Structures are given as C-alpha cells and as structure tokens.
Amino acid sequence: EVQLVESGGGLVKPGGSLRLSCAASGFTFSSYAMNWVRQAPGKGLEWVSSISSSSSYIYNADSVKGRFTISRDNSKNSLYLQMNGLRAEDTAVYYCARDPRSDVSRTTDYWGQGTLVTVSS
C-alpha cells in the first residue's frame, strides 16, 4: 500500500525557517517524481514544487522561488521541503504527492494527509 506521511509542520514567526519531510513507503520511491502542494485555510490547492526521481529536474512556483528548496533522499525514501523567509501567506496545509512517472509529468496519483504550517508572530 502506498503511504506518504508528512511531518515537520508547526508555528513559526515571519522570516523564520522550517523543514518539512515526507516519508514514503509501499513503493519504489526512487522511481517516482514527487511534488509539494499546499492549501491555505479555507482556500484552494496551490502547487509549490516538483522534483524528478533522480533530482535532475526541479520546478518551483514563482511564489516560493528563492525561499523554498525541494530535495529528496532516495536512500531514505524521503522527500523534503526547506522553507526559508516564511511569510504569513505561506500559512497552509502542505501535502506531498506522488507523480506516476519518474520524470515530472505534472500529474499526481497518491497524496499524503498533510502537515500544517502556520506563520504568525
């Protein structure tokens, strides 16, 4: 069974940093591209970042460029999102989602349950 479990969310002050993790199991993690998608409270879905299976290709939303860094460790079956320079508008539930392909196809098939990031003083 495919499982994606996010962790690392919490309350952080504006300008602060946070590192999110997504632990994958039930599939060969190194064969799939991965994504981060977020959802502000009561709002719609917003794509954040994507990474190919070998980390060769990375794509970021303009809203997080220069502040957020997606990475992965295939030996640990884990996906990460390093978030620096956090702003109030980054407050959201952050989901990791699997791409059904090894290259970034911009489609997802499995999602984790999400971790809440709250940016507030």
Add this chain to the structure above:
Amino acid sequence: DIQMTQSPSSLSASVGDRVTITCRASQDIIHYLNWYQQKPGKAPKVLIFAATTLQSGVPSRFSGSGSATDFTLTISSLQPEDFATYYCQQSYSTPITFGQGTRLEI
C-alpha cells in the same frame, strides 16, 4: 501561466441526481487535465487523469470528457459520499495550476 476556471463555484444537488462540473483552460491543454475530489479535513483524491481516464478504484459513475480548453466532470447518479469539493488541474505545463474548486452540497 495557464488559468483554470471552474463552474459553478458551488452546486446543490440530491442523491441520485446527474451532475456536471465544467473546467475551462485559458489556452489549449490538449487532454492534460486531471480531476480531484476533496472532503473536509482530508487530502485530495485523484478521480480522473488525462481528461477521460478513471483512476483505479474510482466508481464508474464518475466520468470525464473534453479536450483543448473545455472539460467536464460528470457524476451520473450522486451518492451520499460524493458530496465534496472538486478541483480540476492542468498538467500541460509548469506552473501546475488548479481550478478554484466546485463545492457540491446536498
């Protein structure tokens, strides 16, 4: 960026109704269109990918159609568990963009 516009934004329906949700892209995305269902407090669930292909395990009362800029999600006979919010998403180009959502209410 490709803008995705869903209509309606909300919809009231009854169990057994046939329901159609529309998604329009701001440019031709061929068939690169996915549909998601999200229930309160839960992660989105993929229903349909590539405009018409049903994700494994999704009931056959869900169907997708369309191409280029105009797409539809149809639920042939609403069940109680179908009351949720539905999103379309284009996978034609980066940045990935979603529609604003359609809330389906009883």
